[in-house]
Amino acid sequence: MQTPTSANSVPWLTKHEDAAWRSFLALSRGMERAIDRQLQRDSELSSSEYHVLVPLSESQDGSLPSRELLRHLDWERSRLSHMLSRMEKRGMVCRKPSPQDARGLIVEITEHGRQVINGAAPSHLTMVREAFMDNLSTDEMQALVNMADKVIPRLENMNLI
Template identity: 70%
Template sequence: MDSTTGTRHTPWLSDTEDRVWRSFLTLSRSMERAVDRQLQRDSKLSGSEYEVLVPLSESDSGELPSRDLLRELGWERSRLSHMLSRMERRDMICRSPSPTDARGLVVGITEHGREVIARAAPAHLEMVRAAFMDRLSEEEQTALVSIADKVLPRLRSMDLA
């Protein structure tokens, strides 16, 4: 079968497009693995735990409705629920009923969670800078933001993000 879907023809990627796509995937996956390894090594946190702690620690109140956290992270509900249970057992977050949504929860960062992210952030940012940011020119950084600003809304409109 060729590259058709039903009666619609889907063109293969050109050699250049294929190289761009595969390079992007390799970079994305490699950075994610590097972040996970660095966080685990230096602070005994998973990348996912860090990802949850960041928006909570940046929130003025230290709390977010679980639906807002879910939207910010772009995760499936079951993944967030599992992660929050694990983090709650480790006393990094707490959950309480939402005062405005009878079915919702509010997720808050605990004092221990604040200490954990405060210890983890410097080494994490040092790795991000050394492995990624310091390797890109200002023009490349601007181009990367521009690419994300074009692709992410399209993924959302396709209900894929």
């Protein structure tokens, strides 16, 4: 059984580490809010709906097993189920029984869903480029990729994601 770390033994962040951590959080949260607002304003999509449509639209036949979609999104099953119900009501996706897995479902993008994602993507990517990518040098972009390549496996090994 793990015992709580005492306040005296906590490896507190240095001033430099704290600034980096807080900057990362502000950047991450700011980009998430900006993406949510831009998608809602320009396409009446939530960022969650957009995130569901992207892997479906990029798949070879416009469909994915729900388990694979869960892996793409890293969501809980109940969250995906609720989102797919909402999106089905809006005519963007449909669910069908899986021919390979009696308990599984195939999620398929509809023609309306394709129109929605095709309409949303240009302004979304323009915002991402203007707000984020255009402000970074090639070296800074690579540094970001390098950081993610180090941190994400660590989170996975710690069973945190």
